[in-house]
Amino acid sequence: MRFLLVAFVLVVCCLATTSCRVIYKQDVNQGNLLEQKMVDSLKPGMTRRQVSLILGTPSISSPFDQDRWSYTSSFSKRGRKADIKTLTLIFEDNLLARIEGDYFPQRDAELLEDSKRYYPGRKIPMSSEVEKKDRG
Numbered sequence: 001m002r003f004l005l006v007a008f009v010l011v012v013c014c015l016a017t018t019s020c021r022v023i024y025k026q027d028v029n030q031g032n033l034l035e036q037k038m039v040d041s042l043k044p045g046m047t048r049r050q051v052s053l054i055l056g057t058p059s060i061s062s063p064f065d066q067d068r069w070s071y072t073s074s075f076s077k078r079g080r081k082a083d084i085k086t087l088t089l090i091f092e093d094n095l096l097a098r099i100e101g102d103y104f105p106q107r108d109a110e111l112l113e114d115s116k117r118y119y120p121g122r123k124i125p126m127s128s129e130v131e132k133k134d135r136g
Contacts, residue, residue, distance in 0.1 A: 031073030032059050034087060034103045042089070046096045051089060058089075067091040073103060 038054055051069070058069035069089045076082040090098040 025078045027078060028076045028082075029073070030075075032056065032071040032087075032103075033073060034071060039087065039099075039103065042096065042099060044096055044098070048091060048094055048096075051096055070101075071103070 032055070034055065041054055042051065055071060059072045060070040062068060067090060069091070071087045071089075072084065073086075074082040074084045085103045086101045087103045088100045089096060090100065
């Protein structure tokens with residue numbers, strides 16, 4: 001009888017905990033994380049290869065429209081509705097013609113601060129620092 005009472009109390013506690021949102025929800029970043037410096041380095045007239053070396057491959061490339069590359073990212077804070085941003089590059093004759101859309105330029109600093117908080121005492125380089133180190 002005592003076992004049934006303990007099991008019942010345990011089940012009630014578990015149900016009460018799940019229904020009152022005590023469970024932690026994590027911030028979620030998905031997609032292409034673009035730095036301000038990367039986007040600023042894009043210039044009209046660049047080739048597809050030059051753009052892909054700077055930004056990487058696009059998250060969305062349509063098989064029907066090869067001249068449009070989309071870099072999409074989303075950020076959801078603690079389970080709330082996701083904020084979605086898209087940076088679209090339009091090519092004409094294999095050269096960059098236009099840049100449209102938006103992205104999360106302010107997220108660069110926030111992500112760096114979060115990583116410092118989770119990894120104290122560890123130096124975490126930005127991509128520009130990594131590039132300098134690789135060059136020599």
